[in-house]
Amino acid sequence: xxxxxxxxxxxxxxxxxxxxxxxxxxxxxxxxxxxxxxxxxxxxxxxxxxxxxxxxxxxxxxxxxxxxxxxxxxxxxxxxxxxxxxxxxxxxxxxxxxxxxxxxxxxxxxxxxxxxxxxxxxxxxxxxxxxxxxxxxxxxxxxxxxxxxxxxxxxxxxxxxxxxxxxxxxxxxxxxxxxxxxxxxxxxxxxxxxxxxxxxxxxxxxxxxxxxxxxxxxxxxxxxxxxxxxxxxxxxxxxxxxxxxxxxxxxxxxxxxxxxxxxxxxxxxxxxxxxxxxxxxxxxxxxxxxxxxxxxxxxxxxxxxxxxxxxxxxxxxxxxxxxxxxxxxxxxxxxxxxxxxxxxxxxxxxxxxxxxxxxxxxxxxxxxxxxxxxxxxxxxxxxxxxxxxxxxxxxxxxxxxxxxxxxxxxxxxxxxxxxxxxxxxxxxxxxxxxxxxxxxxxxxxxxxxxxxxxxxxxxxxxxxxxxxxxxxxxx
Amino acid sequence: xxxxxxxxxxxxxxxxxxxxxxxxxxxxxxxxxxxxxxxxxxxxxxxxxxxxxxxxxxxxxxxxxxxxxxxxxxxxxxxxxxxxxxxxxxxxxxxxxxxxxxxxxxxxxxxxxxxxxxxxxxxxxxxxxxxxxxxxxxxxxxxxxxxxxxxxxxxxxxxxxxxxxxxxxxxxxxxxxxxxxxxxxxxxxxxxxxxxxxxxxxxxxxxxxxxxxxxxxxxxxxxxxxxxxxxxxxxxxxxxxxxxxxxxxxxxxxxxxxxxxxxxxxxxxxxxxxxxxxxxxxxxxxxxxxxxxxxxxxxxxxxxxxxxxxxxxxxxxxxxxxxxxxxxxxxxxxxxxxxxxxxxxxxxxxxxxxxxxxxxxxxxxxxxxxxxxxxxxxxxxxxxxxxxxxxxxxxxxxxxxxxxxxxxxxxxxxxxxxxxxxxxxxxxxxxxxxxxxxxxxxxxxxxxxxxxxxxxxxxxxxxxxxxxxxxxxxxxxxx
Numbered sequence: 045x046x047x048x049x050x051x052x053x054x055x056x057x058x059x060x061x062x063x064x065x066x067x068x069x070x071x072x073x074x075x076x077x078x079x080x081x082x083x084x085x086x087x088x089x090x091x092x093x094x095x096x097x098x099x100x101x102x103x104x105x106x107x108x109x110x111x112x113x114x115x116x117x118x119x120x121x122x123x124x125x126x127x128x129x130x131x132x133x134x135x136x137x138x139x140x141x142x143x144x145x146x147x148x149x150x151x152x153x154x155x156x157x158x159x160x161x162x163x164x165x166x167x168x169x170x171x172x173x174x175x176x177x178x179x180x181x182x183x184x185x186x187x188x189x190x191x192x193x194x195x196x197x198x199x200x201x202x203x204x205x206x207x208x209x210x211x212x213x214x215x216x217x218x219x220x221x222x223x224x225x226x227x228x229x230x231x232x233x234x235x236x237x238x239x240x241x242x243x244x245x246x247x248x249x250x251x252x253x254x255x256x257x258x259x260x261x262x263x264x265x266x267x268x269x270x271x272x273x274x275x276x277x278x279x280x281x282x283x284x285x286x287x288x289x290x291x292x293x294x295x296x297x298x299x300x301x302x303x304x305x306x307x308x309x310x311x312x313x314x315x316x317x318x319x320x321x322x323x324x325x326x327x328x329x330x331x332x333x334x335x336x337x338x339x340x341x342x343x344x345x346x347x348x349x350x351x352x353x354x355x356x357x358x359x360x361x362x363x364x365x366x367x368x369x370x371x372x373x374x375x376x377x378x379x380x381x382x383x384x385x386x387x388x389x390x391x392x393x394x395x396x397x398x399x400x401x402x403x404x405x406x407x408x409x410x411x412x413x414x415x416x417x418x419x420x421x422x423x424x425x426x427x428x429x430x431x432x433x434x435x436x437x438x439x440x441x442x443x444x445x446x447x448x449x450x451x452x453x454x455x456x457x458x459x460x461x462x463x464x465x466x467x468x469x470x471x472x473x474x475x476x477x478x479x480x481x482x483x484x485x486x487x488x489x490x491x492x493x494x495x496x497x498x499x500x501x502x503x504x505x506x507x508x509x510x511x512x513x514x515x516x517x518x519x
Numbered sequence: 520x521x522x523x524x525x526x527x528x529x530x531x532x533x534x535x536x537x538x539x540x541x542x543x544x545x546x547x548x549x550x551x552x553x554x555x556x557x558x559x560x561x562x563x564x565x566x567x568x569x570x571x572x573x574x575x576x577x578x579x580x581x582x583x584x585x586x587x588x589x590x591x592x593x594x595x596x597x598x599x600x601x602x603x604x605x606x607x608x609x610x611x612x613x614x615x616x617x618x619x620x621x622x623x624x625x626x627x628x629x630x631x632x633x634x635x636x637x638x639x640x641x642x643x644x645x646x647x648x649x650x651x652x653x654x655x656x657x658x659x660x661x662x663x664x665x666x667x668x669x670x671x672x673x674x675x676x677x678x679x680x681x682x683x684x685x686x687x688x689x690x691x692x693x694x695x696x697x698x699x700x701x702x703x704x705x706x707x708x709x710x711x712x713x714x715x716x717x718x719x720x721x722x723x724x725x726x727x728x729x730x731x732x733x734x735x736x737x738x739x740x741x742x743x744x745x746x747x748x749x750x751x752x753x754x755x756x757x758x759x760x761x762x763x764x765x766x767x768x769x770x771x772x773x774x775x776x777x778x779x780x781x782x783x784x785x786x787x788x789x790x791x792x793x794x795x796x797x798x799x800x801x802x803x804x805x806x807x808x809x810x811x812x813x814x815x816x817x818x819x820x821x822x823x824x825x826x827x828x829x830x831x832x833x834x835x836x837x838x839x840x841x842x843x844x845x846x847x848x849x850x851x852x853x854x855x856x857x858x859x860x861x862x863x864x865x866x867x868x869x870x871x872x873x874x875x876x877x878x879x880x881x882x883x884x885x886x887x888x889x890x891x892x893x894x895x896x897x898x899x900x901x902x903x904x905x906x907x908x909x910x911x912x913x914x915x916x917x918x919x920x921x922x923x924x925x926x927x928x929x930x931x932x933x934x935x936x937x938x939x940x941x942x943x944x945x946x947x948x949x950x951x952x953x954x955x956x957x958x959x960x961x962x963x964x965x966x967x968x969x970x971x972x973x974x975x976x977x978x979x980x981x982x983x984x985x986x987x988x989x990x991x992x993x994x995x996x997x998x
Contacts, residue, residue: 128954251952258959262967274954346969353966354959455821463825469949476957491852493824496787497817502795503805 046179048186049204049218056217056299090207092175094215097123098296099171099203099222101247102275104130106167108137110154110185111175115207116140124469126251128274132167141178150183158192158200168277169199171222179206199277201226216296223271223280224303231281233268238339240268241330242289242310245297246317248273252473256317259327259354259474263346265334271300284308288333290315290326311337317473319386320358324351358475362392365482370394372489375435377401377427377446387416389478395485398441399424429453443489458497460488521858521870526878533880533898535835536861537915539655541567542665542695543618544581545915549720550673551741552613554606556582558595558630559620563657573918575726580737582606584623591626596633603637607648610736613744614649618669621657630654649744651676661861662915663762663837666695670720671766677747680774689800690753690776691718692767694760696840696914699727700927705759705784708793708930711809712801717746717753728924751776755800757793759784759929760839761866782866783843784929785937786850787816812931819935820851826942828852833887835880835895836914838864844894844913845870847934848941857886859895892944909948911941 089097092115100107100123109116120136127133139157141150158170170192174185189202205218233240241260246253253273260267269275269283284304289312291301301312311333315326331339331347374395376386387397399422402410413423427435432450435441436459443460444450454461462484464472472481540557544567547555557564564583571579584598599617606615619630630652638645653672655665670692689709693702702723709716724740731739750756751774758767758780771778779796783789790813794805830853834844838860845855855872859882867875876882880895884902887893893903896914903910917923927933959967 126952251954251956254952254954255957257954258957259963259967262959262964264967342969346967349966349969350963353963357960357963455818458817458821471952474957487829487852488824491824491828492850493820493828493852496850497820499788499791501810501813502791502798503810 046204049179049206049209052204052218052221053209053214056214056221059298059302089212089215090176091205091209091211091215091218092173092207093119094212094217094296095203095205095219095222096173096215097212097247098216098219099272100133101125101127101272102171102277102280103127103133104168105277106132106135106137106161106165106170107173108139108154108157108161108170109173109175110139110150110157110178110183111141111173112177113138113140115173115175123247124250125247125273126249126254128254130276132165135165137161139178146177146181149181150178151188154178154183154185154188155192158188159196162196162198167198169201169227171201171203173203174206176206176208179204179208199226199230213296217299220271220297220300224300227277227280228300228304229281229284229308231278233282233285236285237266238287238337239263239265239334239343240286241265241334242268242283242286242304242312243270243273243292244289244301244304244312245292246270246273250469250471252317252471252477255471255474255476256323259323259350260330263327263331263343263350265330271297284310286310287337287339288312288330290330292316317477320355320389320475320478323474323478324355327351354475358479359392361479362389362482365486366392366394368394368486368490369482371396372442373398373440374485375399375432375441375444375446377424377432377444377450386478386481387413389482390485391416393482393485398422399427399435401425401427433457443485445485458494460491460494462488521868521872521875523863523867523875523877526876526882528878528882531879531881533884533902535859535878535880535883535895535898537570537662538567538621538657539660539662539665539668540618540620540657541570542662542667543653543655543669544616544665545571545662545695545722546666546669546673546720547614547616547618548579548581548725548738549718549722549741550614550616550738550747551724551743552735553616553738553741554580554582554610554612554614554736555616555618555738556584556602556606557618557620558584558599558628559586559622561585563620563622570916570918574916574923575728576921577726577728580610584617586622591622594626595623595628595630596636599630599633600637600641603645603648603650604641607645612648612737614651616669616673617650617652618655618665619653620655624654624656624658649677660863661837663695663760663839663864664862667762667766670763671769673719673747674750674766674770674773677744678751678770678773679748681752683752684754684776685749685752686754687714687801688749688753689714689716689797690750690756690770691716692756692758692763692770693718693720694758694762694839696837696843697759697929698924698926699723700925701784701929701933703727704927704930704933708809709797711806712797712803714754714797714801717749718742719747719750721746726924750774755779755796757781757796761842761864762839782869783839783846785843785934786847787813787820787931787934789843789846790816790929790931790934809931812935816931816935816938819938823938823942824852826945827938830854830892830945831856831890832892832894833857833859833883833890834913835859835883835893835899837861838866840914841875842866842870843928845872847928847937848894851938851941856890857883859883859886891948892941909944911944 116136116138121134139153145153161170172185172189185202189200193200201222203219203222205215268286269279289301289310291312291314304310305312313329315329316322327347331343335341335343372395374390374397376397390397402423432453436457444454445462445464451461471477544555547553561583564581568579568581584602586595586598590598634650651672653669655668699722706716719742721742725738753776756776756778761782767778767780832848832853832855834841841860849871858870858872858875859878860875880902887906893899893908894911894913897912897917897919899910928937
């Protein structure tokens with residue numbers, strides 16, 4: 045492994061801001077924050093995938109994948125990270141290396157590719173992603189990027205996260221490191237205000253950021269940079285001037301938040317846009333941090349006033365679904381982030397949450413779930429597809445909310461299922477998002493298609509195949 | 520379920536409807552070695568012929584009695600007589616099938632009487648050619664009524680009572696809304712149980728777009744006169760579409776043949792009902808491939824409901840097609856927000872919509888505001904453009920696309936493909952969210968502003984961040 049990558053990985057593993065990491069002993073910490081992949085039983089993406097996911101939402105950048113066709117050719121344009129402007133991030137760029145490149149090295153092809161992109165598309169920057177094959181043959185993308193940046197007078201950023209160094213989660217962090225090393229702090233904003241914030245680790249899936257942004261706009265809080273949803277290169281480059289930051293709770297970019305605090309003194313908190321209380325809590329924390337950083341204290345009054353209006357409006361709209369949804373049973377299998385916050389919204393709509401996953405939840409989260417769902421709350425650490433299938437089949441749940449991978453478990457059990465994963469097309473963030481989620485649940489639960497697909501086949505019914513009947517008709 | 524209302528407008532704008540004689544001639548086109556003929560002015564045939572040519576991209580044999588002012592006033596017997604003799608001489612078809620038009624119906628020509636006189640006069644010349652007549656005034660009903668009347672006229676004219684039934688023979692009276700591909704599918708379904716299908720009319724034989732061995736001036740393929748005569752000897756006769764009920768009832772009354780009417784054959788449970796009947800008629804279990812097809816349809820429904828669920832569709836189609844399409848889309852969780860049709864039918868009350876309007880494409884366009892999809896024939900394209908929603912072409916005419924004859928919407932496979940096509944249309948037109956999609960109400964904006972002096976009051980609609988100059992802090996030089 046490239047010494048630079050290996051050093052980078054070690055530094056990423058020593059994440060002081062991660063409680064999880066700090067509770068480990070020295071030896072465990074060395075092993076990293078992700079379990080070793082077991083051949084034959086691995087699921088999920090590689091480090092390259094993770095780096096690409098983390099950075100691709102920067103919309104005006106050309107994202108060039110240096111490697112054989114598989115890495116980009118098999119994966120491009122498959123996420124719903126939305127943009128309000130440039131579309132270049134959705135263009136697939138790859139060096140598509142061939143046999144001869146493997147033998148002689150692909151650096152020349154990479155350099156030429158960068159030149160072609162700059163000539164044809166003139167992006168504010170080019171991001172170059174390393175992959176397994178080109179890493180293995182020793183292509184030095186850092187050197188090529190450095191030379192290209194000098195030659196073309198444009199930022200060319202190496203993202204050194206070849207797939208084989210680890211799983212997707214690690215790739216998220218390595219991609220983020222590239223921003224810290226090459227982008228953040230390289231430009232100055234025209235103006236700076238006491239209300240400037242960064243949002244870190246938000247990818248604007250299905251446009252979710254826009255469910256939240258109007259709230260911040262109304263409060264006069266400016267998103268200096270969202271890393272990386274609906275992002276722009278220049279915004280990220282100027283993001284070191286923010287007064288406070290929110291780290292979206294998935295922890296995928298905790299290193300960015302923590303290092304920006306170290307380097308630029310930007311305090312951050314961990315927040316979530318999912319769920320009504322979480323959204324309100326996030327707004328309060330944002331306002332609190334900004335005030336702590338010197339913004340006028342009246343910001344908190346305005347924030348509380350906005351929260352009061354929006355919470356009331358959201359609860360009212362959700363309660364309207366109560367007559368329809370009362371007593372329906374939900375199985376909630378999320379990626380694990382504070383599911384209690386979503387549970388509260390579902391309960392308000394009259395739904396009974398019969399189980400929720402707590403795979404990635406903290407101890408406090410689990411306490412909170414017990415508080416909301418009662419002592420006998422069914423918390424699921426890890427449910428096998430077979431168990432899910434059984435639970436749905438036995439009608440212990442009327443609908444399952446989960447990521448895409450388990451969707452076919454529900455569908456093959458002919459049970460309603462709602463996608464709450466990253467590939468979805470619906471946005472569920474903020475107050476608006478929770479109302480939308482309840483509406484989608486209602487829509488899915490009451491779709492007449494379930495009755496149709498459960499209808500017995502003509503050959504399953506107790507049909508009396510009375511031949512004499514047919515004969516009688518002939519006679 | 521639906522209340523049926525007739526548009527009270529004096530002026531129809533952008534018609535959805537086509538006329539009865541054309542529907543009747545379309546049915547006659549499904550008979551073998553036949554020359555359909557409209558008793559009316561040349562234009563009646565010409566317009567209908569061009570419409571069918573543009574839809575099927577096929578040569579359409581269709582004649583006219585070429586009535587003029589004088590012949591109309593004096594009565595059209597001479598024209599019919601000449602037309603029959605000419606057609607006999609030039610094409611020598613097995614059947615000349617006449618449909619009346621608005622012109623000759625208004626005059627009040629007694630075509631049945633004429634035909635008796637003409638047969639008496641030219642019995643020998645016309646030998647070997649049957650003549651059938653159906654009354655189809657343009658100003659009554661619509662295309663599917665003309666088709667239904669033509670089929671009833673054929674059944675009444677040719678079906679004979681029998682003493683013995685043929686086991687395993689299943690007669691089919693398909694409605695006008697079934698395409699050649701639909702008929703092929705239906706035939707395959709019936710044959711899958713070892714039964715034999717006799718279809719009257721059979722446009723799958725004549726209008727499926729095959730390349731014939733040689734040229735004939737009449738129809739190519741389709742049901743023969745013997746097929747019609749043999750209907751009464753079938754083990755069972757099924758009809759598809761409420762429009763076929765009069766013809767089916769008449770056949771049953773004449774011959775005592777057992778009959779079943781299927782209001783539709785699109786949709787899982789609808790096809791199940793047909794399969795159950797075929798199992799009973801044949802005494803055979805369903806073949807494995809049919810079970811597989813049903814499974815595929817179930818899976819298509821599960822995959823499709825994500826895209827159809829909650830969608831609002833507007834459908835403009837003849838009653839039986841409207842009923843089939845509306846039923847399938849509703850079973851997939853969509854809402855039929857606007858339903859416009861051409862003519863009265865008992866099935867309209869069963870359409871899963873609040874209201875069915877007997878009207879035109881203008882009515883459909885008005886009703887389709889706020890819908891996600893328009894389903895109607897090709898003339899709906901302008902409305903779809905104005906509404907900014909996709910058009911899914913169904914029915915006749917579809918002059919701006921090819922392959923209309925092979926649009927399949929019945930059976931397990933046809934329903935499966937219909938669901939895929941509908942879902943794909945929605946996917947292709949999916950809304951990409953933008954920054955303005957979730958605006959805050961004024962109340963929330965006011966609360967957030969808190970009446971702070973100097974704060975921007977645009978409610979976030981301007982590009983400024985709502986922050987005034989006095990809280991701008993100086994830029995600290997980077998380390």
